[in-house]
Amino acid sequence: MSDRPVIRIAEYRTVPLTRDQLTPRDVDRLQALQAHGCVTLSADHSGWRLRAESAVGVLVLDRLRLVIEPKFAIPGERLMSWLGYALDAPRPLRSSARRWATEPDGYAELVAAALLEQCEHLVRDGLRRDYVRREAVEPVLRGRLDVAAQALRRYGQLDRLHVRTFDRETDIRDNRVLGTALRAALPLTTHPGLAHDLRGVAEAFPTAASPTAALDALDGIRYTRLNARYRAAHTWARLILRGGGVSDLLTDRGTAADGLLLRMPALWEAVVRRLAAEAAARHGGRVLTNSGGAGITVRGDLGNASVFRPDVLLELPGRNGSARSLLPVDAKYKRYDRHGVSAADVHQLLTYADGYRSSGPANAVLVHPQHGGRACRSLEVGGPRGPLATLHVIGIDTATPPEQAVAWIENTLL
Known part of the structure; x- marks a missing residue:
């Protein structure tokens, strides 16, 4: 205390x-x-x-x-x-x-x-107990006699014996x-x-x-x-x-x-990784290893090449026999239940959505914590030539059990 x-x-x-x-x-x-x-x-x-x-x-x-x-x-x-x-x-x-x-x-x-x-x-x-090796000097023989120690330290005397024991202990x-x-x-x-x-x-x-x-x-x-x-x-x-x-x-x-x-x-990122993985698994999807060639790489600038990777990259089954698609999911520990998504985060999600786009429309997901119930809104990002991507912003109520949050993500996206 x-x-x-x-x-x-x-x-x-x-x-x-x-x-x-x-x-x-x-x-x-x-x-x-x-x-x-x-x-x-x-x-x-x-x-x-x-x-x-x-x-x-x-x-x-x-x-x-x-x-x-x-x-x-x-x-x-x-x-x-x-x-x-x-x-x-x-x-x-x-x-x-x-x-x-x-x-x-x-x-x-x-x-x-x-x-x-x-x-x-x-x-x-x-x-749990396990065998522990001990070296000791005993008046009687227990375990095995350490012949070398007995000869070098006791000079052949047998009043005290150098022994090695193996006893089951909690240490x-x-x-x-x-x-x-x-x-x-x-x-x-x-x-x-x-x-x-x-x-x-x-x-x-x-x-x-x-x-x-x-x-x-x-x-x-x-x-x-x-x-x-x-x-x-x-x-x-x-x-x-x-x-x-x-x-x-x-x-x-x-x-x-x-x-x-x-x-x-870091805690929120770990939570979102598991939430997304469990929600995807219920529909035959899986989490792709977020390493190696799975990142978005920038080369040619001063210094080393930079790599952008979402917190979670899901591979989801296609609908009506279409090819499997990739869905980047990013965790943000921010109060996006009180204010709009920042321009920097929009740019980041847009990069993920376009970088992992399959044959269909570009999508990315942002998951943030909030209180007072769940929320979901979609940001439509467009340019002069038409739509660029749809960004799904999901608020998870932190006052609810994690199992309920899995169902929310599943119902919203999959």
Whole structure:
């Protein structure tokens, strides 16, 4: 738990800070985050001005606790359902709905609760054990005698034996990464009950040498029938240990601050990719790999060639026996429920529509979040010689379950 004063700031807003509120270490960490595009820190005559960018969450500094709230007031439970959908991981079942406007922990507490619940299930069912090799000096023979060590270190004496044993233990990497993540989640929560439960469950798990070692171990885990039940817990542990969401933000060694930040545009892109893929699959379509020759390439300019790729490129079956068509889909984390689509985004979608045009009319899709129900409108782009493309702008209500959004996209486009 943290007793630091809390400063709340919304996405893309600025808050003034006095010089004594930030330590030199805080300044270094915020400048490192600035390099990742998470915040912008600038000095002024009274101290500092801190601007939040596209990352939301909790950042624990030496003298204060910074809470960056999303511009979309998504209830905590719904936010976790969308995050779980993007990561293909279950959300915490026991967490009550929380709003960013009233809860000081917000996203960080919900992720910690998700990790806690998965770890409680693992402890209840029994932690996985595996054979671990140990080298020890014993008074009696256990396992195998280390002949070389016995000859070189004991000089033939047999009062103590150098042995190698293989015992089934819980001190394996599947468990160590969870023990490390449970302890790393403690500074992120101010709720005493959650902190107490985290400490209690953490006692059942071994720990890695450091969070970096735990992350290295987590990256090397491969799932089989023996450890498949650990997958969900490892998903939430990865968020805690990396300090970020779908686009791990605080991975630089030596510069990571205690915190949990989520880049909302990256989350929305991950959500839209899965929504579009599921909607297309229901009609025999599929997502094309967005790499290699699938992009729109610009060559001949100074420097390297630039490539434009939509967030999702769908291949859809043709109607009435016609050839299959391509449909580019782009995710925009913008308030297009309140104002018109910007000229830059229209130009981008028009490029996608024309670049992936088949024999029929050119089409492209823009998907944005909104509140208060879904919306769909079509932008007809024309030129002196006639129509150029149709751009479909779809607003997805973030207060609804992701499964409902799949049906909306399916009914609107397919």
